[in-house]
Amino acid sequence: MSGVRELELDFKNGRTIVEIGGSLGRIGDLPPNCRNIILTDGNVRRLQGKRFPEGPIIEMGEGEESKSFEQVREIFSELLELDVKRTDRLVGIGGGIVCDIAGFVSSTWMRGMRLALLPTTLLAQADAAIGGKNGFNLGGRKNMVGTFKQPEKVLCDVDVLATLEQDELRNGLAEIIKHACIADASFLEFLDRNIDAILADQRAIMEKAIHDSVQIKARIVQQDELESGKRMVLNLGHTLGHAIESTGLNHGEAVSIGMALSARISMRRGKLGEEETARIISVLKKAGLPTELEVDAGRVLEIARSDKKIREGKLNFVMLEGIGKPVVVPTTLEEISGDLNDIG
Ligand SMILES: NC(=O)c1ccc[n+]([C@@H]2O[C@H](COP(=O)([O-])OP(=O)(O)OC[C@H]3O[C@@H](n4cnc5c(N)ncnc54)[C@H](O)[C@@H]3O)[C@@H](O)[C@H]2O)c1
Known part of the structure; x- marks a missing residue:
């Protein structure tokens, strides 16, 4: 069954309407009418530009290098030239990078203008566009500067995913699997049965996977909007994953290995x-993601040591006490090193 699915998400700092299965051109229908300023990247503009809603277009660069202060400054200059008011709406159309930059720019321009997001990658639809976190990289470190701002609307047009590379689909799938692992055993079973259909971009299955993923992330964020505790469970697979990513793997692959290690460590500790x-x-x-650490564990732990989230030698490592039952365990890297040596 396919059709538009809508979720109304209430957060302390705003309400977000998430529409899954809607069409990209429809964002301009949002009442009350206001001027839309579109922020996108070159790839997305080339592929989907004809379907964009009306409004001036600001094109940013692609890749993590564009999640930068310089890029934000350039966008601010364009907003100045366009005489953008806080009552205008910034519409981010693109992957997680465009969504993160759109979130930051909209929350700081004149102390906050309106924001809508049209995520165009699976990762952005199922994860990055939800929850209100945004930001950019600084000094080679990820997401060092950012704010929290909930978009008024997130519109996930599943049809746009047809042009995504398989690797990009897998990046999204890794986060969807993560959401299932931390919140819902039956969703993990659904994914187990339907991974091939998702990779083949079967619409109804894809919509259900995005819908459930958004719902899980939103529920967790609603309990902890400013990331003071409960939201940490969203880091399953990411603590080691970020370090593994720095050795040259893509994000989805690294998080997948991080999750597999976390599951094995949880098993080893009897959880x-x-x-x-x-x-x-x-x-x-089944999703075509790796689950074995192919690089030297010592190197990964050395990189993990510089993680901004390590405090007094300890990091909050997310383990599982069952599927859907995450637990945050303060652990030293030495203890994890012992686990990794035993796992082999
Ligand atoms: N704010 C959050 O809560 C949150 C959560 C997860 C990830 N993120 C961030 O998201 C970013 C990664 O996002 P991403 O994986 O979407 O990467 P991305 O934004 O770089 O997009 C990947 C590539 O796909 C292209 N693309 C986008 N839509 C396409 C389409 N429909 N067809 C073909 N190509 C398309 C883009 O131009 C880009 O080259 C990271 O910077 C990460 O930190 C943020």
Whole structure:
């Protein structure tokens, strides 16, 4: 069954209407009418520009290098030239990078203008556009500067995913699997049965996967909008994943290995059953994602040591006490090193 699915998400700092299955051209219908300023990147403009809603277009660069202070400054200059008011709406159309920059720019321009997001990658639809976090990189470190701002609307047009590379689809799938692991065993079973349909971009299955993923992330964010505790469970697979990513893997691959390691470490510490561990690893494998650490564990831990989230030698490592039952365990890198040596 396919059709528009709508979620109304209430956050302390605003309400977001998420529409899954709607059409990209419809964002301009939002009442009350106001001027839309579109922020996008060159790829997305080339592929989808004809379907963009009316409004001046600001084109930013692609890739993590564009998630920069210089890029934000250039966008501010364009907003000045366009005489953009805080009652105008910035519409970010693109992947997680465009969404993050649109979020930051909209929350700081004249102390906050309106914001809508049209995420165009699976990762952005199922994850990055939801939850209100935004930001840019500084001094080679990710997301060093940012704010929290909820968009008024997130419109996920599933049809735009047809032009995504398989690697990009897998990046999104890794986060969707993560959401299932931390919140919903039956969703993980659904993914187990339907991974091929998702990779083949079957519309109804894709919409359900995005819908459930958005719902899980939103529920967790609603409990902890400013990331003071509960939201940490969203970091499953990411603590080691970020370090693994720095060794040259793409984000989805690195997070997948991070999740598989976290599941194995949870099993080794008697928290997660053998069968559940095997199920998580099997779903990741079916998605075509790696689950083994191919690079030297010592190197990964050395990189992890510079993580901005390490405090007094300890980091909050997300483990599982069952599928859907995450637990944050303050752990030293030495302890994790012991786990990794045992896992082999
Ligand atoms: N704010 C959050 O909560 C949050 C959560 C997760 C990730 N993120 C951020 O998201 C970023 C990664 O996002 P991403 O994976 O979407 O990467 P991305 O934004 O770089 O997009 C990946 C590539 O796909 C292209 N693209 C976009 N839509 C396309 C389409 N429909 N067809 C073909 N190509 C398309 C883009 O031009 C880009 O080259 C990271 O910077 C990460 O930090 C933020």
